[in-house]
Amino acid sequence: MRRRNFIASAVMATVSGGIAAQSTARPNIVFIMADDHAAQAISCYGSWLAQIAPTPNIDRIAKEGTRFNNVFCTNAICGPSRAAILTGKFSHINGFYKNEGGGDFDGSQQTFPKLLQAAGYQTAVIGKWHLGTAPTGFDYSKVLFNGNGQGSYWNPEFQLNGKEIVKETQFHSTRQIANDAIQWLKTGRDKTKPFMLMYQFKAPHRIWDPDPAYQNLFANIEIPEPETFNDSYVGRKAAADQWQSIEHNLNPLDLKQTPPPELKGEALQQWLHQGNNNEFWTPDPKLKGQALKKWKYQRYIKDYLRCVRGVDDAVGRMLDYLDQSGLADNTLVIYTSDQGFYLGEHGWFDKRFMYEESFRMPFLMRWPGRIKSGTVNNDLQMNIDFAPTLLEAAGVPIPGDIQGKSFATGASKRNSVYYHYYEFPFWHHVQPHYGVRTERYKLIHFYYSMDEWELFDLKKDPNELKNLIHDPEYAAVVKKMKAELKAQRQAYGDTMSPKQMRAMTDARIERVYKEE
Numbered sequence: 001m002r003r004r005n006f007i008a009s010a011v012m013a014t015v016s017g018g019i020a021a022q023s024t025a026r027p028n029i030v031f032i033m034a035d036d037h038a039a040q041a042i043s044c045y046g047s048w049l050a051q052i053a054p055t056p057n058i059d060r061i062a063k064e065g066t067r068f069n070n071v072f073c074t075n076a077i078c079g080p081s082r083a084a085i086l087t088g089k090f091s092h093i094n095g096f097y098k099n100e101g102g103g104d105f106d107g108s109q110q111t112f113p114k115l116l117q118a119a120g121y122q123t124a125v126i127g128k129w130h131l132g133t134a135p136t137g138f139d140y141s142k143v144l145f146n147g148n149g150q151g152s153y154w155n156p157e158f159q160l161n162g163k164e165i166v167k168e169t170q171f172h173s174t175r176q177i178a179n180d181a182i183q184w185l186k187t188g189r190d191k192t193k194p195f196m197l198m199y200q201f202k203a204p205h206r207i208w209d210p211d212p213a214y215q216n217l218f219a220n221i222e223i224p225e226p227e228t229f230n231d232s233y234v235g236r237k238a239a240a241d242q243w244q245s246i247e248h249n250l251n252p253l254d255l256k257q258t259p260p261p262e263l264k265g266e267a268l269q270q271w272l273h274q275g276n277n278n279e280f281w282t283p284d285p286k287l288k289g290q291a292l293k294k295w296k297y298q299r300y301i302k303d304y305l306r307c308v309r310g311v312d313d314a315v316g317r318m319l320d321y322l323d324q325s326g327l328a329d330n331t332l333v334i335y336t337s338d339q340g341f342y343l344g345e346h347g348w349f350d351k352r353f354m355y356e357e358s359f360r361m362p363f364l365m366r367w368p369g370r371i372k373s374g375t376v377n378n379d380l381q382m383n384i385d386f387a388p389t390l391l392e393a394a395g396v397p398i399p400g401d402i403q404g405k406s407f408a409t410g411a412s413k414r415n416s417v418y419y420h421y422y423e424f425p426f427w428h429h430v431q432p433h434y435g436v437r438t439e440r441y442k443l444i445h446f447y448y449s450m451d452e453w454e455l456f457d458l459k460k461d462p463n464e465l466k467n468l469i470h471d472p473e474y475a476a477v478v479k480k481m482k483a484e485l486k487a488q489r490q491a492y493g494d495t496m497s498p499k500q501m502r503a504m505t506d507a508r509i510e511r512v513y514k515e516e
C-alpha cells in the first residue's frame with residue numbers, strides 16, 4: 001500500500017460506511033500544537049540535536065503513526081498560521097495577515113471547529129490562541145490572554161469561554177495547559193459525542209523560560225552548532241538584511257541576564273531589550289565576535305530545548321491518559337507547531353523566512369487501526385490542509401471554499417506549495433516575500449523595499465546557501481518556477497500588485513481586543 005493511501009482508505013471506509021457506521025466510528029481528535037517548535041528539535045526528524053535532546057513522547061506519535069516530512073506553513077508567524085489552520089485558507093482570504101498591526105481574526109467566518117461542532121462534535125480549545133477575538137466554534141475555551149494573547153510562562157492569564165479572566169499561579173504554563181487539557185477530558189466531556197480538543201502550548205516561544213524542573217538539563221554539555229551557523233549570506237540580500245541573528249539580536253532578557261539594580265521603568269526595559277533594534281550588547285567587553293555568538297547560542301539553545309523537554313513530558317502525560325482511559329483506540333492524535341524556527345541555522349533564531357527551517361512544520365499523526373504504525377509521508381502539504389483533513393477524517397463534507405486539500409484525497413497530488421509573508425519591519429526586519437516550492441526547487445521573491453529573487457536547488461543545496469537565480473544553467477528552471485509561481489498565485493487568488501501588497505504590510509489595523 002502506498003503511504004498516502006493509509007488515511008485515504010481509512011477515511012473512505014468511514015465516509016462510505018453510511019450513517020450507522022459514522023455514528024459509532026467517528027474518531028475523537030486531539031490536536032496538540034506547540035509554538036515555534038522546529039522539526040529539528042523533535043528527535044524522530046533526525047537532526048543534529050536528536051541524540052542530545054531526544055523527545056521520546058512526541059516521537060511515540062510517529063512511531064505509532066505517521067511522520068510527515070513535507071508539511072509547510074503558508075505564512076510563518078503565530079497568528080496567521082493559526083488562522084490558516086482554522087479556516088483552511090490563505091491569509092489574504094481569511095484576513096489575518098500579520099501579528100503586528102494586523103487587527104483581529106474575524107471569528108464570524110467558517111472554521112473547521114465550527115463545522116465539526118455543527119456535525120455533532122463537542123469542541124474545546126485550551127492554551128495559546130493569539131488571534132485577538134475570543135474563540136468561536138468551541139463548546140469550551142480557556143485561552144491565554146495576557147501579553148496581547150501571547151500569554152506568559154509564569155502566572156498566565158486565561159480567558160474562559162470568551163468571558164472571565166482567570167490567572168493561574170501554581171504551575172509553569174506548559175504544565176498548566178497540559179493539566180487543563182487532561183482535566184477537560186476527565187470532567188468536561190459529553191460522553192455521548194465524539195470530541196475535538198485543540199491544546200496549544202506557549203512553549204517553546206521566546207523568551208524560552210523553562211520550568212525549573214529542567215534547569216539542570218544540558219548543564220555540563222555544549223550543544224553542537226548547526227552546519228550553517230556562520231552563514232555569510234552571499235548572494236542573498238534579504239537574508240543579510242534581517243534582525244534575528246544570534247550574535248546581534250538576542251537581548252539580555254532572552255539570555256536571562258540580571259539587570260543593574262538601579263535601573264527602573266523605561267530604563268530597565270531598554271536595558272533588557274538591547275539588540276531588538278540591532279544595538280550591540282555583550283555581558284563582558286572582552287567577549288565579542290565569534291566567542292560572543294557562541295556564548296549567546298548556548299544560552300539560547302539550552303533554554304529552548306529545556307522548554308521542548310517540558311512539552312515532550314506533557315505530551316507523554318496526554319498519551320498515557322488516552323491509554324488509561326480507553327480513548328486511545330478511537331482517537332486521532334496530531335502533534336504540530338504553528339511554524340518552524342531557526343535553532344542557529346544561518347546564524348539565526350526566530351522564523352518568518354520561507355527557508356526550510358521556519359517554513360517546515362513538524363507534523364505527526366497517530367490513528368490506531370487507521371494509519372499504519374511507523375510510516376513516513378513525503379507529500380507536499382500545507383497548514384491549510386489540516387482543516388479539510390480533519391473534516392474528512394470525521395466524515396464531514398468539505399466546503400468548496402476551503403483552499404486546502406485533505407491529506408487523504410487531495411494534497412498528495414500537488415506539485416508545489418505556496419507561501420506569502422507580510423509583516424515588516426516588526427519584529428525582525430524580515431522582508432515581505434512570497435514564493436513557491438516544488439519537491440526539488442524553491443523560488444522566492446522579496447518585494448517590499450528590495451526586488452530580489454532567489455532560486456534554490458534543494459537536492460544539491462538543502463541548506464539553501466547558493467542562490468541560483470542568475471546561474472545560466474538554471475535559466476530553464478527559473479522560467480518554469482516563475483510560471484508555477486504565477487499559476488499558484490492565480491489559483492489561490494493572491495493577485496495583488498506589489499504596491500497593494502506593500503500597503504498591506506504598511507497598514508496598521510487596530511486590535512479590537514484589549515487587555516483589561
Ligand code: CA
Nearest residue numbers: 035036078338
Ligand atoms: Ca509561533
